[in-house]
Amino acid sequence: MWDANPQEFIVHYGISPGLAKRFQCTAEHVEARRDGGKDVAPNIVAACLFCNTTRHKAKHPVDAAEHASLVRSRLAKGRWHPSQVKAAFSQRIAPPV
Template sequence: MMNRSAKQRSAAFHSQNGLCYYCDQPMWLRDCAAFARVHGLSRKQARQFECTAEHLLPRSAGGTLRLDNVAAACRCCNWRRGRLPVLIAPEAFRRHVQERCKVGKWHSTLPARPHKDHR
């Protein structure tokens, strides 16, 4: 049986078509090895694209566990936002990530396209 966080992560993953809320890269939910194989990555490289439940307003800042406060984000984006010294609004962080992605300065390795749905 899935816990609440796993259910929210899965729901967000599916509603976002398996793409990260911030960087729009494909993510994996259950099978790292299959994702790595399909996208031409090593397992180590694929780990950064694991789907996580991102609290748009962190719980530490008063955010709730409600589904409307959760987005699916790759491990890399979730980790980087969580390490910021000052809380940045999700929309502002998304714009920042998108700009960095455009010039190749966000992920060290990108999954090969086209995107296939991996659950």
């Protein structure tokens, strides 16, 4: 993820600005505000923009504990981001910084 300036991230991974936007660091509420989640440190985690915006828009969003389990499971399998994102990173053209 990147926070203030995407340019270094774009160059490092050799991706387009549009794809880099998906990886902007955002503050995600573990328990959504609409479900009573508060703006307190234990309820806020760093998440890329893509994950933050898609998690709560799901037809059947899962609660915080189920989501944490899903994240751990997918990360352990190396399957967190969609295949097109993984492909973009595996084909990076810029050398690592």
